[in-house]
Amino acid sequence: MNRMHDNRRPLRVALFGLTVTLVGYALFAAWLGGHAYAHARERERTATTFGEVVERGLGADGDDVLVSWEDRAGRTHLQRFPDRGDTAYTRQTLFLVAYDPTEDNPRGRPIDWRDIPKEDGYEDDLVRSVAFGGVVAAVLCGVWAHRGLRFLRAARRPGRPATALVRVGERGAPLGRGLSTTWLVLGEQQGPRWQRVMWHPALDELPDRAPVSVHGRRTAVVVLPDGTQLVPLGRLRRSEPRHTTLEAPSTVRGDLRDSFVIPAGTVIRPTRPWWRPALPFTATGAVLGLALAYLNTDGTVVPVVAFTLAGATLLTAVWAPLALQP
Secondary structure (H helix, E strand, C coil): CCCCCCCHHHHHHHHHHHHHHHHHHHHHHHHHHHHHHHHHHHHHCCEEEEEEEEEEEEEECEEEEEEECCCCCCCEEEEEECCCCCCCCCCCCCCEEEEEECCCCCCCCECCCCHHCCCHHHHHHHHHHHHHHHHHHHHHHHHHHHHHHHHHHCCCCCCCEEEEEEEEEEECCHHCCCCEEEEEEEEEEEEEEEEEEECHHHHHHHHCCEEEEEECCCCCCCCCCCCCCEEEEEEECCCCCCEEEECCCCCCCCHHHHHHCCCCCCCCCCCCCCCCHHHHHHHHHHHHHHHHHHCCCCCHHHHHHHHHHHHHHHHHHHHHHHCCCC
């Protein structure tokens, strides 16, 4: 039987995490930045003044009023507006008019006090949110950069012989309960060592106490007998990790394809996308973001979309560095 590995899975997970982070932040920044620009633009193009009602009862139904108002340039305008039903206008009553001061011959429009764009720091709040999101995105990208540099640095160091046992780690803490990670128990001359690694398909076929080559002291890159280099997560430990129960893998991964002889060069499509386990994280992040938006904001569309997008992006981007068991 021929069993094929996805040898590029760690790289794909890293690219997935980086793509989710960058695309999610780009959408987040575009959404908030666009609304900040639109709000500032609207405020710059909206000026208000008080006009005076000079005549009322105009129009076929007698519902219009004639208002005289003056713009910033000192030009007087005489314009007819609909008489709003909630106000009983009489002659010489003040009438609030909004207009665009950038126009050569502005046309006024009636406006309510609540609709006037105010200089209340709204744009600054949106810009600060974009900046904070950029810091978070930079930290997430930095995690992958740091992980890659540690891998390259350790892989260049001379190797030493050891044996490896594959173990599945289950955290006992409530926060990480149910999240399985991959550990190697390395038998070295100085004693056993424990190294957490990104899961690789080759580990499913690795026998107990298989001979491996270990590179690096503080962080170990383990090279399997077939030449597969495992990406380390965290430092090489001299003692068993605390709050984590290590057990032998009990699940054999396989599918119907293992029952057939597959010709060389055949492209095999995976039965389930490898990124599907990230979807629950995405959904959870979206729900949490939506809840936080309604609890901490006025519930309008701008913060609701921003919080939901940020939550979904953050938890999906966090799923990738966790390198959980598939």
